[in-house]
Amino acid sequence: MPELPEVETVRDGVARHALNRTISRAAVLSERTSRRFIGGRRALGDALQGHRFDAAVRRGKYLWLTLAGSGDADGTSAPALLVHLGMSGQLLVRDEVGAAARHLRARLEFDDGGALDFVDQRTFGYLTLEPLVPTPDGAPGGLGSDVAGVPAPVAHIARDLLDPALDRAAVSRRICTKRTAIKRALLDQTVVSGVGNIYADEALWRARVHPERACDELSARAVTRVLGCAAEVMTEALAQGGTSFDELYVNVNGASGYFDRSLAVYGQGGRPCPRCGTLVVRQSFANRSSHLCPRCQRRPRSR
Numbered sequence: 001m002p003e004l005p006e007v008e009t010v011r012d013g014v015a016r017h018a019l020n021r022t023i024s025r026a027a028v029l030s031e032r033t034s035r036r037f038i039g040g041r042r043a044l045g046d047a048l049q050g051h052r053f054d055a056a057v058r059r060g061k062y063l064w065l066t067l068a069g070s071g072d073a074d075g076t077s078a079p080a081l082l083v084h085l086g087m088s089g090q091l092l093v094r095d096e097v098g099a100a101a102r103h104l105r106a107r108l109e110f111d112d113g114g115a116l117d118f119v120d121q122r123t124f125g126y127l128t129l130e131p132l133v134p135t136p137d138g139a140p141g142g143l144g145s146d147v148a149g150v151p152a153p154v155a156h157i158a159r160d161l162l163d164p165a166l167d168r169a170a171v172s173r174r175i176c177t178k179r180t181a182i183k184r185a186l187l188d189q190t191v192v193s194g195v196g197n198i199y200a201d202e203a204l205w206r207a208r209v210h211p212e213r214a215c216d217e218l219s220a221r222a223v224t225r226v227l228g229c230a231a232e233v234m235t236e237a238l239a240q241g242g243t244s245f246d247e248l249y250v251n252v253n254g255a256s257g258y259f260d261r262s263l264a265v266y267g268q269g270g271r272p273c274p275r276c277g278t279l280v281v282r283q284s285f286a287n288r289s290s291h292l293c294p295r296c297q298r299r300p301r302s303r
Contacts, residue, residue: 002085004160004194005237007061008143010091014065014116015056015144017093021110022052028127033105033120036128036153041106047129048081048108059142060160060193061085064151066132079129082151086124092117139165160194161231162238172223175215182218182226183211184286195230199237201266201291203230205273210297211290217300236262265291 002010026048028034028041037044054068057080064080083091092101094115100107106118106127118127132149135141141150143163150157159166171192175185185191186200195203204211206229209222218226240262264274269282273293283290 001087001196002061002089003196003199003234004058004060004162005199005234005241007058007063007085007194008162008238009241010085011056011058011063011144013093014053014063014091018065018110018116019053019056020068021112021114023048023050023108024111025049025109026106027109028106030105030120030123032123033118033125033127036126044127044129045106047079053081055145055147057142057144057147059150059154059163060157060189061196062142062151062154062157062193064130064142064154066145066147079131080151082128082130082153083118084126086120086122086126088120088122089125090117090119092119137165157189158191158193161192161227162194162234166192168224168227172220172227175223175227176218176220178215180215181212181285182209182215182223183290185215186226186230187286192227194234197288198263198266199230199234202233202264203227205265205291205293205297206233208296210299211285211292213300265293267291 026045028045031041034041034044051067053065055066057064057066063083063085065083066080083089094117096113097109097115101117101119103119103121104117105120105123108116130151130153132141132147133152133155135148135150138148140146140148161168174191178185183200183204186195186203187197201211203226207222207226209218209226215223265280268280269291271280272278273280273296276293276295278293278295280291281294283292
């Protein structure tokens, strides 16, 4: 599943290429893509036609496009097109409307001749219109807009590590009270959002912390270091367009990200640790896998 750098790369592309263009025709081709919208695919297409987007916004792994000229004066309660990329979703900007791509699930045609396509091979992604609800702290809901609102289904998602409004010290204190493994806490989107398996493994390696270390056994300083490493590695990945292992993740122009070439441990099982030369190991972790250096990241003693 795309993580923060991959979704931010898409958000940035949509913001640069698809805002303030009037939708002359909206065709949602799959009922599964519109499964969260009451009324189904035709109703969703009708609701979008004639509108334009004025902002592309992201919190963690979630992306939404706000409709221009609607909602309250402060921007809250305005409807937004919530886009969840799932495992393989892509938003692709087209200069002109051409033949439908394979796995095309929705197409928004603009009155200037271009289009925004939603392509999704595995169909875990979806599109739906949702009202914005106010943020509890009064800060902007996500990167890309000053509006202090988030789509209702995203309201429980925590701020991410690249969000200027995030109180990182408060997140660190919260994590220190948990008895769960530090990697599980990093993956909990209600604690801090945007971090998935790839960047959790990379951050823990940089911080020299084993993924199974219990949060309440770590010092506040160690947890702060882990969070800092996670922000650092995601910032570096963002500069390279994210991480692409196959053709399923691309930016809005169809180009792959290149951060997979810079990964230290994720997917590197059996290869030498870039820091000490010990072979990286792959271990089972909560229905996922963890990649780590057994020398740099010492296994914790059992409690």
